[in-house]
Each structure stands twice: as structure tokens, then as C-alpha cells.
Amino acid sequence: MIAAVLGGSGTAAVAAGKPTLRFTKIQYDAPGADTRANSQLNKEFVVIKNTGGKAVQFKNWTLRDAQRHVYRFPAFSLKPGKSVAVHTGRGKNTAKHLYMNRGWYIWNNDKDTATLRNAQGVKALSRSWGKSAPPVTQPQPSNDPRYSTCAQAKANGYGPYYQGQDPEYYWYTDRDGDGAVCE
Secondary structure, three states, X not given: OOOOEEEOOOEEOOOOOOOOEEEEEEEOOOOOOOOOOHHHHOOOEEEEEEOOOOOEEOOOOEEEOOOOOEEEOOOOEEOOOOEEEEEOOOOXXXXXXXXXXXXXXXXXXXXXXXXXXXXXXXXXXXXEEEOOOOOOOOOOOOOOXXXXXXHHHHHOOOOOEEOOOOHHHHHOOOOOOOOEEOO
């Protein structure tokens, strides 16, 4: 059975090395029958969270699938600690919900990739699922010290560790599923 929802984080490409944006949920298979009903289309969505300390301006950023269906963001600011759901169907844009205004589904249920690019076209996040997704590997620990708890790691100046970026991420349990440990 293929999962219809992806939680956790996307892979981030950020100059400072720590992601400030994450895909926290991708609902690529809307519950129920696939119809052209707007209420069904809006059950397909991508949630983006700003985990940084500054607002992110999304004007002219894009969100696209592997088949190059492109959504261009309007002038939109995502405040620190806040999330926005980008729905496939039609609706009124708010601080928590944006709408692609599409008349059919974007995200493929069997395999696809969601890619977020900034206004200059630089990839900020990418998340794949399904048969073509690369296998999740658990990197072997590096030479960094290993602590038995996140509290010990943090007390020694380590963390947070991010999924897909830091090998140390796999040493600890991501209890809240946000793609970060030892926060």
C-alpha cells in the first residue's frame, strides 16, 4: 500500500547550511474519489514551514511537480515559525492557505517530486515519493562524538540535526516528525 501523505522535511539547499524552510506535509492523494470537485482538489496540498528567524518573501517563487506543472507564488510573506498550505484547487489566499487555481490534480500518487524554487530559480526544497524516490539510507556515524541523549549533545554544543543533511540525525528519534532532532 502506498502512503498518501508525506510528513517530515524536504531536502533543503540553504547557503548557511541550516534549512529555514521545510515541507512538513505533502498530501498527494486526496482522500476519496478523484473528481473535478474543488473541495476534492483542495484536499491535495503541500505544507511549507518557515523554521528560521526571519520572514521569507515568496513573490515569484515557484512550486512544481516532476511533470513541470508550475505554481508561481503571489506577493506573500511567511513569518518565522508559521506554515502555509498550498492547495491544488481554487480559493481565497490567506496567511495560512494559498491556492494554485487548478482544475485537476497536480501530484501523482505513485511517484512524483515537489520542488520549491526561489525567485532566482535556485532550488530551496525538494521532496520525492514513490517508486522513483531514492532509497532512504542511514549514514554511518562520522567522527563527531556520540551522546546517548539529545540533552547531552545540546549541552556539548551540538544540534540541531536535520534529516537528509546531518548524519547525526539518524542517531536520535525524531519524535515530532519535523525532520529535526536535538532542537
